[in-house]
Amino acid sequence: MRSLFLLLIAGTVVSVGSRVSAQEKPPTESDYYKLESYEIPEGVNLEAGGLHFYGEKLAVSTRRGDIYLIENPLADDITQAKFQLFAGGLHEVLGLTERDGWLYATQRCEVSRLKDEDGDGRADVVETICDNWGITGDYHEYAFGSDFDKDGNMWVVLCLTGSFNSNAKYRGWCVRVGADGRMTPTCSGIRSPGGIGANSVGDIFYTDNQGPWNGTCSLKHLRPGSFQGHPGGNGWFSETKAIGERPQEPQSGSRMMVEAKKIPELEPPAIYFPYKKMGQSASGVACDLSKGKFGLFENQLFVGDQTFSTIMRVTLEKVQGHYQGACFPFREGFGSGSLSAEFMPDGSLIVGGTNRGWGSRGSKPFALERLRWTGNVPFEIHEMHAKKDGFELTFTQPIDPESAGKTESYKLETYAYIYQASYGSPEVDHTTPTIDKVTVAPDGKSVRLFVTGLQEGHVHELHSDGVRSKDGLPLLHKEAYYTLNYLVQE
Numbered sequence: 001m002r003s004l005f006l007l008l009i010a011g012t013v014v015s016v017g018s019r020v021s022a023q024e025k026p027p028t029e030s031d032y033y034k035l036e037s038y039e040i041p042e043g044v045n046l047e048a049g050g051l052h053f054y055g056e057k058l059a060v061s062t063r064r065g066d067i068y069l070i071e072n073p074l075a076d077d078i079t080q081a082k083f084q085l086f087a088g089g090l091h092e093v094l095g096l097t098e099r100d101g102w103l104y105a106t107q108r109c110e111v112s113r114l115k116d117e118d119g120d121g122r123a124d125v126v127e128t129i130c131d132n133w134g135i136t137g138d139y140h141e142y143a144f145g146s147d148f149d150k151d152g153n154m155w156v157v158l159c160l161t162g163s164f165n166s167n168a169k170y171r172g173w174c175v176r177v178g179a180d181g182r183m184t185p186t187c188s189g190i191r192s193p194g195g196i197g198a199n200s201v202g203d204i205f206y207t208d209n210q211g212p213w214n215g216t217c218s219l220k221h222l223r224p225g226s227f228q229g230h231p232g233g234n235g236w237f238s239e240t241k242a243i244g245e246r247p248q249e250p251q252s253g254s255r256m257m258v259e260a261k262k263i264p265e266l267e268p269p270a271i272y273f274p275y276k277k278m279g280q281s282a283s284g285v286a287c288d289l290s291k292g293k294f295g296l297f298e299n300q301l302f303v304g305d306q307t308f309s310t311i312m313r314v315t316l317e318k319v320q321g322h323y324q325g326a327c328f329p330f331r332e333g334f335g336s337g338s339l340s341a342e343f344m345p346d347g348s349l350i351v352g353g354t355n356r357g358w359g360s361r362g363s364k365p366f367a368l369e370r371l372r373w374t375g376n377v378p379f380e381i382h383e384m385h386a387k388k389d390g391f392e393l394t395f396t397q398p399i400d401p402e403s404a405g406k407t408e409s410y411k412l413e414t415y416a417y418i419y420q421a422s423y424g425s426p427e428v429d430h431t432t433p434t435i436d437k438v439t440v441a442p443d444g445k446s447v448r449l450f451v452t453g454l455q456e457g458h459v460h461e462l463h464s465d466g467v468r469s470k471d472g473l474p475l476l477h478k479e480a481y482y483t484l485n486y487l488v489q490e
Helices: 231-239 256-262
Strands: 006-009 012-015 033-037 048-054 057-062 067-071 082-087 096-099 102-106 111-115 125-130 143-145 153-158 173-178 183-188 193-198 204-208 217-221 271-273 282-287 301-305 310-319 322-331 338-343 349-354 366-373 381-387 390-395 411-419 427-431 434-440 446-452 458-463 479-484
Touching: 033 322, 048 096, 048 102, 048 338, 048 349, 057 096, 102 143, 102 153, 143 193, 153 193, 183 231, 193 301, 193 338, 204 282, 217 282, 217 301, 217 322, 256 411, 271 310, 271 322, 271 479, 282 349, 301 338, 310 338, 310 381, 322 381, 381 479, 427 458
Parallel strands: 193 282, 282 338
Antiparallel strands: 006 012, 033 366, 048 057, 057 067, 067 082, 096 102, 102 111, 111 125, 143 153, 153 173, 173 183, 193 204, 204 217, 217 271, 282 301, 301 310, 310 322, 322 479, 338 349, 349 366, 381 390, 390 446, 411 427, 411 458, 434 446, 458 479
């Protein structure tokens, strides 16, 4: 699909989708995805931790313990949105969903459900559903909750005490909570989550942040029974046999895939977000199920970064039974630190922001924003797939076969992270694989990179600066970072 709109940039008219000369400035992110800000009423501290489309309204929960319902959240004129307080006095709500007319809220201390029975717009019934984990009052003991899954369970990831230790029951764990309140311990090894969500087939992922046993921020698959990497909460295996015996302690100073081969329960991160390249504080997770209303990225994941005030894009595949894949820059410029993210029925992506306690590029203390596709298709790497002998890249627009077929149009390097008890890790074990040849598919929408020197357990950082579209556009985002935990065998 080619864009037909004319773009006026720096006094130069550029036809996005027609051929662009070397002297013309190419379009930017905002030409493809428009960012709009809701007008937050004076006195409302909307540090949005949870978002959910609830009865034609947008429910927004805050880190300060309030829940607001926004009328007309999808209006073309965003100023038509109206805020109403639904509930207050809760404890840092970082997850909203619904079931049977009830609004479910994941608080730091419990999962609750709320209902407005008399129809005045305010919750008059608040019930505790599950509070079978502990809190100490530590600032970092976040609890992020998901939507209900296909089996009727919410998934809750519980931050460690101080992001380092587990001083209260099940801190550093993921638990599942049914609508009846029954809790099932599900995974250990959580450190400091920033968001949680499902992919297109219903598997649950969360973001974890750089720190002890986490060399950089990452996206991790919550495979039931798995150990997610931080051993600080493993003492609570004494309380449950729900996921088997306590896993072997990892060796500090090793590498993730070395330890994963020794510890069957250890699930390596599906995606590493290279530190200070993709961001510094990975956050909310949302899957595009809009059937094209958000563009050409259906079924892909969109992940926030609080420090960089951005939304990143993620594509996943399974190799040897485990998720891995690539992350790409997508959209910057949010008003505060991107924390929560949720797709709406019209295909727009709502992003909630905060910077209290954490710095962010977005300078506002909080923000609530709407990202909408303009209908114009950016020239992007659509997906990056691992092959036995390299990678396959697909694109959102037809490519120029001459530029895309040159090995010198690409640059590839790899690195790993130290898997250690110390805080974070630099990039280590650098290598420079050789791109031996590139073949362009007959349909002009994909290329095969034939590579010597793929590295198991490494991030493969690809730059495609020389690639042009059929109409002469450079890639909107030239960088891709593929987490190659497992090599393709066939």
